[in-house]
Amino acid sequence: MFGTISQLSLLMHGVSGDVTGHATIAVASDVICPLFDRALAQFHASYPRASLTISVAASAEVTKQVRERRASFGICLVGRRDPALDYEMVYREFFGIFCGPRHRLHGRNGLTLDDLKGESLVSFQTDHIFDALRPVALLRSEAKLDTNVIGVSSSLEEVRRMIVAGFGIGPLPLHVARRDVADGILWRLPPYDTPPAVDIFLLVNPDKAMNRAEKALLSGLQALLAETPLEGRVYNG
Template structure:
């Protein structure tokens, strides 16, 4: 009997707790996303959960509030009068939560250190430039040390922990190296206005197999651009390598000089194509994908500055 009375006292005490103490605050966020998206399905996509999970959260929120918050009219959701009030409260909560970043700003600024980046030449990205500016404003006491080197040197500097991270090309199989794509790249063959094949619209790949070509130093078996070498070998290219460089802009210079045909990323060649200086050769769809990635050694001990830079760069590129 005493045990039963004790359970009843606990139950009674629980029901007497104020509503705000019994609410699951995370449900405010789910509810506000549903209202903003005007759809359970779209809300699930934005929250990266299942549609069922969103529906259950809404139902649980309504149970905790004790009122119907939304009603369905065909395919549309509309707020009840109580739902409108709760949504306004949700937005007020959201605005207050946004102030957390301001409250921690002084602590953010106190992060100091150096981040060494080994990167290939020719990496152009508006998103990356924006990230660098935003990062500096947020962490003004973190300095950046940027070294330009070949694709293979970027990988070795990362493996040997001589750099905080690398930005370049990579092929799978490197132990302890993780990476994230920053810039998708499609490579294709090009020749210049000084080359005899320039402007030809009747060409097929067999027409370029015997042409001398300019090559990247990483365009060899076992190197980051080995896929280009595999393509040439598999299609029976017999032309000579007449010049080579690790620098994409030197490769473009050599092609423009008419020394030979060569491979370039489409986005780097496009300006010269539009200007009438370069001509795209078959195959028209290009030959290989060789994406620019950020890479880091997951076994390297990282300073706070290095860890923050890597994590924020990863979040900035959703690919």
């Protein structure tokens, strides 16, 4: 009821020929996706009078906001699908294990998973065998890193901060960490050939009544997804 009533004022906007109104997108931290950026650019260029809010939250909270119709739609990791929502894959990213400049493994080549045994770890709150980062959790178990987790966060930027500060090694998306690796801030650790893949999804509540701005933004993003083959939405760094 709250989700429906809170949208009434927004649904009253845009009765003229122009597309006005407000859209709210809930996203997981550090959704780095050129296709999503392109959808936003096209939306603003076509409808400059429409406004936008992008809120950042943990993936579970993103799902909750979309389910309760407090967000126009969401983009996040998905552990278990909510039967009330529609899901569409936006992009696939691959995770690597990294350390910061203060770590003893920084700058060392020829490492193997055996070199990571016993290392302190920082990671994401969804890094569990039954959650959205299951592939990363399996890698962590394989490298014998699952007993010494010293720091967790739902924010990618905060996980990165702890890695750089030397709290421990930790997982990050390869395409997100690429610039830090080039700058010598992060150092990639094994495995190098088989990094775990994680899919990022678009979440839509089919029961949500959308204003024209929300409809235009969502349809624009969905059109880009439909015309871009999967290989064009895979970011492996």
